[in-house]
Amino acid sequence: MDLTFLLMTLLKIVLICFVFAMILGAILTWGERKLSAVVQDRIGPNRASILGVTALGLMHPIADMLKAFTKEDFVPAGANRFLFAMAPMLAMVPPLVVFAVVPFGPGPDFVIAPLDTGVLFIFAIGGMGIYGATLGGWSSNNSFALLGSLRAAAQMISYEVSMGLNLVGIFMIFGTVSLSNIVLGQGQLLWGWLPMWGIVVQPVAFILFMTASMAENKRAPFDLPEGESEILGYNLEYSSMRFALFFLSEFVEIVVIAAMAATLFFGGWQIPWVDPQGTAGGWITVGQVAAFVGKVVFLCWVQLIIRWTLPRFRYDQVMALGWKYLLPLSLLNIVATAVVLAML
């Protein structure tokens, strides 16, 4: 194998998974606290400082990390130690792996693995995320955690179905499942002026996708597996860095959802009307990467706002919503898309 290629791929993995996703995830832990503070008329994190520099509380993620690393790593009595240790890793790894196929900019240089089966790969890997929550709750020998993990398993499996079906319309329109090609396809113009972004051609699918993926990520209003006022969550018995891994995986997953939504529905790295083929290079490419990051940050913000506005569903309501409303609606959306495509 070519050494340069190997080194380049490694560099991309470090840059995308660890620099972009992890750091954005860490910043999101700050963002969530600061945003909730703004929403709730509070000041929010502002104390942690390095040599007196608080930077709007941006030092808090660092302080949290230090705290998480230095706290006691507690394993409850009767826990299955192996699975208990595995679960946080199983929760953390899949969202990071998903970034392998997300195109950050035009051309193969800005994606770790330009797979033709892009979206299918995301679902295959994303489905692994269930194990983290389920095994974590089950192995910690706690009734509350067990309930949480059962909820997590049921909810994530249910919503994965409609989450995948929502994207079929996109595949039909752009005729591909490769994320890079879908982004290229979104560079076309509708009626000569409207960018053919996913949200324009598949608005229903976008709403359904965001709903399903927020349920997939176990965040309010679908945070039943964690439901802190009812069952305290599948990660109840976790402490120190293991808990932090669960916590961080949730935030990385926010980034994943935002990145997927940006790629599939907001034209990825496309800047409307500018260089739709991504061949210009130079500053335009830099701008395109920046556009992608900007879209991701915006969609992260949308998710945070939703989380701090809505109350939580009940277990049976979540199931009913998933199977009785989301799934039929996404099937209808597929049929409608097919009919429209056949007529055109």
Next chain:
Amino acid sequence: MDAICEPNVHLVEEDGEMILNMGPHHPSTHGVLRMILSMDSEVIRCLSADLGYLHRGIEKIGESIPWQGFMPYTDRVDYLGAMFVNHGYAMAVERLLGVEVPPRAEYLRVVADELNRIASHIICIGSVTMDLGAYTPFLHGIREREKINDIIEEWCGARLTYNYMRIGGVSFDLTPGLKIKILEFLDGFEVFVQEFNNLISFNEIFIKRCAGVGTITPEDAVGYGLIGPNLRASGVDFDVRRDHPYGVYPELDFDVCVGRGIKGEVGDVYDRFWLRIEEMLQSVRLIRQAIERMPMGPIMGKVPKKIKPEKGASAHSRVEGARGDLFTYVMSNGTVNPHRIHIRTGSFNAFSIVEKLAPGMMIADLVALFASLDIIAPETDR
């Protein structure tokens, strides 16, 4: 009475059930209350309520201290509605002694009571929303309550355990500056209620979670001895302020809100939630009237330095507290110490009805029901 399942107090799991020990340390038991749940996955088969974790023997303490000295202890009976317990005890002893309370003090008591009612109801509706997963409305409520705390702190020096009322009157007068502050707060408060309603009360998910959940029939409400907002939400039109008037309440104009089942059934979680919002607005009306009509004059009646009611004399008082009909009974044995003090509070009964309603409920609904009953842990045990 319907058969209530056998409580599983020995924590032995029978076939197919899971014992869930909810509390004493659980975020939604609001203090230290314990519920032992027999679960069939998400559905509750049986619930047995366990209390006594906050029993401090307040009534017994009262027997060994002078009449006036018991006042600070009444604050601790109900930490969210200290003013009402103050009021109830003061009124009972006043009746025992036959002391006349000056009219200005009576009006001040109304203002203090109703401010406290708003503060207490904010916590209740806030914790309903918080237990349903919406954190923001709770903190918006806390922000408003903070203003009340500031006002009362400036007024009598305490933020939670007020110790404001005295046998025969009140301890501090209302300053003109404070009066303006209260009126300003009331203006802002009505805006807050609007905002709160738009944020959460009319939220579709919230209505779905609350409407038709944990319905208490009027018969059950009376049978279990529920009082206050919980009773009224079930459609029973009873308010001590109107039906057993005390103080200057007969002179003031206010409506008694009754549950109407606006989103679901009469007596469900949403009704109890909504009733408290309506009551807060009635409290606003009451405070405005009381401040407007307040006469000048003394704030303390003529009370002997040493209170020594004659032996065997007893008196009682009923006050409409934030959690309802607060009954205080005092008895004298002819010394400076009371012979017996009893305070009848609502949370004990409210907690007991959970046992009846819980079987067949989902655990998430139990949390909503529990929050909507506004159970304050120290009030159940005293």
